Amino acid sequence: MYVRWLRLSTGLILATYIILHLLNLALGLLSIGAMEGFRKAVTEIWYHPVGGILLYFSFLTHFLLALWSLYRRSNLRLKAWEAMQLTLGLLILPLAASHIIGIRLRAELFHVEVTYPQVVAKYWLEPWLGWKQVILVLVIWLHMTIGLHYWLRLKAWYPKALPVLYLAAALLPVLALLGLARTGLTIAPELASPEWVARLFAPYMPQQEAVLKPIEHWSLAVMAGMLLATLAAREIRRAVRNRYGxxxxxxxxxxxxxxxxxxxxxxxxxxxxxxxxxxxxxxxxxxxxxxxxxxxxxxxxxxxxxxxxxxxxxxxxxxxxxxxxxxxxxxxxxxxxxxxxxxxQVARRLGAVQGHEQTVTVMFLDLRGSTALGERMLPYDAVFVLNRFFAEMSAALKETNGHYAQFNGDGLMALYGLERGVEAGCRDALAGAAAMFRRLAALNESLEAEMGQALQMGIGIHTGEAIVGTMGPPDAPTLTAVGDTVNVAARLESETKTFGCRIVVSETTAAGSGYDFARFPRHTAELRGRTEPLPVFAVDDADALTMQPA
Structure with a gap:
């Protein structure tokens, strides 16, 4: 617990530092003066005793935690994101060492204030240093965004915020590097003058480099030694474990x-x-x-x-x-x-450990004439059309908070209200049906020449108690539902043929949605396996389902 808290808190401190640093670099797109003004303001935070201790404690702790993560793993068969996160975490401090020593340690030991013109000029005169800084920015930024993503993705609000966060994650480092490049181009003509360069670096004395360079070399050697010691400790632990069976x-x-x-x-x-x-x-x-x-x-x-x-x-x-x-x-x-x-999303869902009772809205969809479709078209073409169809239906589910629970060749079963409650589930299911028919119309229009005949489908929707949980083969269980509510929804889909309509909605779902269904024909459906007839509404105009509540 404490390790996780330490990783999170130090990570957030470093994230704050790097975001402010990149914003500072991005101001180079405006002017060097803007960069320097923002630098002096930010310096007040990180050069303050408390801010400085927190910052460099976070750098060191994050590196040590990366070593600890490497040590505690019994094998290195990692997912791609875990391997990248671990590798980048180990690279940050070694890549940042020269930057930290050359700027912060110089300021502490020799009371020299390092400015952006000096830093950018150094990168311009020694390009390998500039490229090293670019790599450092990208390494820290990737490590930070991966860490934040895998921390925040368990939050319920995170999926909705993703588009904005992705945009920010892509733009900020690009703007920062462009600001750095523009600053370099601005001072490049001055670098042709030895006198200007000498004045710029006048505060840099040879004796400073004589002190700082060995510190940099020793720090890199210590970090390399710590990495080797960690790898050796892993081998020792493996040998000890083998002795204990x-x-x-x-x-x-x-x-x-x-x-x-x-x-x-x-x-x-x-x-x-x-x-x-x-x-x-x-x-x-x-x-x-x-x-x-x-x-x-x-x-x-x-x-x-x-x-x-x-x-x-x-x-x-x-x-x-x-x-x-x-x-x-x-x-x-x-x-x-x-x-x-x-x-x-599954991780956030309570009770998803095994089956549990829950009131849900179940939707069954069936594609009409799929057998005839296979007879009219080549097998490859039929598969192409079916894949397009189910891709559109899946997209409709996603945009209306539905869960794709079951696939049966020419139809699907979806669940609504797993997280948003009964009323929202009823409304989402009705919106999902309308979205599906809109997407079907667009698909028919785009594939009219290939198919020669429009695709048709029927939908049944019912709300009630069901057993919801992960079911199926051990290697590929699926979150789905079973029970009478599911059977009724399947029967209602078949009733679309009886009533000559596109959608059959049970009265339970209609009442749960709060929508006015008076405009739709009301029937009683005699369903196999049920002694009592079920009141239902026959809907042919899918878009009318999304009317405002009564």
């Missing part, structure tokens, strides 16, 4: 993993090359790595504070554990509860 973990898929005692379940699974969900990277924040322990539960160590808090947040039963936090010492059997592709 191993455990065997049986997975629901039939695979068996043998790993040395001391590894977490997640590390053991990944070391065997088996994909496993872990949205947060194994820090115990997201719960997507959770497993159900089918055998060996009593032999497992008790959950630590991080695991206990995470599991209580989703109200997990006793036999559910986090693979990233649990270190078995004896043989056990487990079943992953989420697919390897589980997203941050």
């Amino acid at each position: 191993s455990f065997r973990m049986s997975l629901e898929s039939g695979r068996r993993v043998i790993a040395p005692v001391g590894l977490t379940m997640l590390e053991a699974i990944r070391a065997a090359g088996i994909p496993h969900a872990s949205v947060c990277g194994g820090s115990g924040r997201c719960t997507t790595c959770r497993v159900r322990v089918n055998a060996g539960l009593d032999a497992l160590p008790l959950p630590n504070d991080t695991e206990r808090r995470a599991l209580s947040r989703i109200e997990a039963p006793r036999n559910v554990r986090l693979a990233c936090q649990t270190r078995p010492r004896r043989d056990l059997a487990v079943m992953p509860l989420l697919p390897p592709s589980a997203s941050a």
Whole structure:
């Protein structure tokens, strides 16, 4: 817990520093005077004793935490983003050492104020230093944005803010480098004058370099030594662990993993090359790595504070554990509860550990005449059309807060209201149906020449209690729903043929939405498996579903 808090707090301090630094460089697009004015204001923060201690403590701590992260991993089979984050974290301090020593340490030891004209002139006269600075900016920025992304993506508001944040993440470093380049071009004519260069660097004395250069070399040597010591410690730990035996973990898929005692379940699974969900990277924040322990539960160590808090947040039963936090010492059997592709949205969803009762709105969609489509077209062309169709339907679901729960060849099942509540789920489902028919019309128009006949579909929508949870094969479970509500929604889709309409909406959904359905024909549907007829509305004008509440 404390390591995670330390990583987050020092990371936020460094993020504040780099954002202010890049904004300062971007002001070079205006003038050198603007850069210098902003630098002096920012200097008041970081040259203050408290600000300076926080900043350089954060630089050092972040480097040490990167070494700790490297040490604690039992193997280096990492996801691409984890490998990049770790590598960039190890590079920041070595790349920044000369910059820190040449500017801050010079100011502290020799009371020399380093200005932007001096820094940019140095880069212009020694281009390799300039390119090194560009690389440093990109390394820090990438490390920062990856870290912030994987921290914030578990927040409910984050997906909506992504477009703005992506734009800012792309623009700021570009503007900063352009500002740096413009400043260089501004002073480049002056650099042809030896007298001007001599006056600019007059505060720089040879004795300063005689002191600072050895410090830079020693600092790089110490950091390299720390990295080598960390790698050596990993090998020593591996040898020690091998002396304490191993455990065997049986997975629901039939695979068996043998790993040395001391590894977490997640590390053991990944070391065997088996994909496993872990949205947060194994820090115990997201719960997507959770497993159900089918055998060996009593032999497992008790959950630590991080695991206990995470599991209580989703109200997990006793036999559910986090693979990233649990270190078995004896043989056990487990079943992953989420697919390897589980997203941050699933991580935020309460009760997604196993099936639970929830009131949801279920939509069934069926594509009419798919068999005839296959007869009229070449197989490749038919697949192309179907893929386009389902891509459009999936996009409609995404824009109306729907969840793609099931695919059955020529139709799909979607769930609404998983997170937004019953009323919002009813309205979202109606908006989703309208969006689907709009997208179908556009698709038919674009593919008219290829198909020769427009695609048609029917939709059934019903709201009620269902069992919602992750179901399916052990290697690829899916978040879906089962129960009478699902069966009714499927039957209502078939009733579109009976009533000669595009959409059949149950009275339950209509009432839950708060919309006025008086304009639509009302029927009672006799559904197989139900003793009582179900009141429904037959809708042919999909756009009319999105009318304002009564």
